[in-house]
Amino acid sequence: MNSRERVLACLNFKNPDRAPRDLWTVPYITLFQKEEYNALLKEYPLDIGATQSCPGVDDEAEYRYQKKGSYTDEWGCVWYVGEPGLIGEVKEPLIDEWSKLKSLKPPYEIIRDRDIFFINDTCQKSDKFMLSDVTARPFERLQFLRGTEEFYYDLAYGKSEVSKLLKIVHEFYLADIESWCQTDVNGIIFMDDWGANTSLLINPSQWHKIFKPLYRDYCDLIHSYGKYAFYHSDGNIEEIFGDFIDMGVDAINSQLYVMDIEGLAKKYKGKITLWGELDRQHIQPFGTTEDVKKGVKRIRDAFDDGTGGVIAHCTWGKGDPTENIKAVYEAWEK
Numbered sequence: 001m002n003s004r005e006r007v008l009a010c011l012n013f014k015n016p017d018r019a020p021r022d023l024w025t026v027p028y029i030t031l032f033q034k035e036e037y038n039a040l041l042k043e044y045p046l047d048i049g050a051t052q053s054c055p056g057v058d059d060e061a062e063y064r065y066q067k068k069g070s071y072t073d074e075w076g077c078v079w080y081v082g083e084p085g086l087i088g089e090v091k092e093p094l095i096d097e098w099s100k101l102k103s104l105k106p107p108y109e110i111i112r113d114r115d116i117f118f119i120n121d122t123c124q125k126s127d128k129f130m131l132s133d134v135t136a137r138p139f140e141r142l143q144f145l146r147g148t149e150e151f152y153y154d155l156a157y158g159k160s161e162v163s164k165l166l167k168i169v170h171e172f173y174l175a176d177i178e179s180w181c182q183t184d185v186n187g188i189i190f191m192d193d194w195g196a197n198t199s200l201l202i203n204p205s206q207w208h209k210i211f212k213p214l215y216r217d218y219c220d221l222i223h224s225y226g227k228y229a230f231y232h233s234d235g236n237i238e239e240i241f242g243d244f245i246d247m248g249v250d251a252i253n254s255q256l257y258v259m260d261i262e263g264l265a266k267k268y269k270g271k272i273t274l275w276g277e278l279d280r281q282h283i284q285p286f287g288t289t290e291d292v293k294k295g296v297k298r299i300r301d302a303f304d305d306g307t308g309g310v311i312a313h314c315t316w317g318k319g320d321p322t323e324n325i326k327a328v329y330e331a332w333e334k
Helices: 004-010 025-031 032-045 057-065 098-103 108-112 116-124 138-146 148-157 160-181 204-224 238-247 262-266 289-303 324-333
Strands: 021-025 048-050 069-072 080-083 089-092 128-132 188-189 228-233 253-255 312-316
Touching: 004 048, 004 128, 021 025, 021 032, 021 238, 021 324, 025 032, 025 057, 032 324, 098 160, 108 160, 138 148, 138 160, 138 204, 148 160, 160 188, 160 204, 160 289, 188 204, 204 238, 238 253, 238 262, 262 289, 289 324, 312 324
Parallel strands: 021 312, 048 128, 128 188, 188 228, 228 253
Antiparallel strands: 069 080, 080 089
């Protein structure tokens, strides 16, 4: 099997020859540990690839994250990077007062100027399963636009302006997803971090009422083009895990180690592909290589029966020993 065939077999539970490999990194790794990063990829080539929407994206990322300071994102929100190589956080939201909502202009130029020829050419030259850039993240985008604290107040008090802002953001993301669906990528990524370590960040009833319908729209659109829906969420999302299956998510990247791994397997094994991941709060940064291998084994014992539905994924963070990241893929090879 080539990489694309392997991932497709995994997603469709059709007996891949091994679990497909994938790796995420914080910018620090590719900026300051490039040699170690390239050596790992040479030994363990990835099966999932990503096409940048246009040449030069790496240069822009390096400029944003290589030193402390601020940058303004495409929506106009100002981010502060407090430590080189990390993404930072929004400190100057665009709509700090609701009166500014009327002047909000979503960055449709990103969609208009997307280099479709470059994307398709990259896809055609690769045998990897190709993913889009990250598309929709409505919960997080509203926090970036309003400020996290203010947005939680908005939700709690049922501010009418929230629905107006969310409609603007949702329409933009539908257009963005449709643009990516018209390219040759195989899968579309969307995301939102929904959990703390023990529970959801908002009341589940609010999540079901406000946000689940948005995600269903995204999945329906992605599937209408014959693409696969890939979703990421950090935190404990056990209360809504089944909803992602109901909405049509094909592969989910989540922090398994803050949830009941065996309990999730009992309920959902064979119904959705697990796109990672290992414990990056404790095992990856502080464990031994044997701890890492035992951690991978726990996931495999719960979910991996050889028919598919598991992707060998981890996120390489600053401070994670290189030998521990290598041990992740060694464990998946067995």
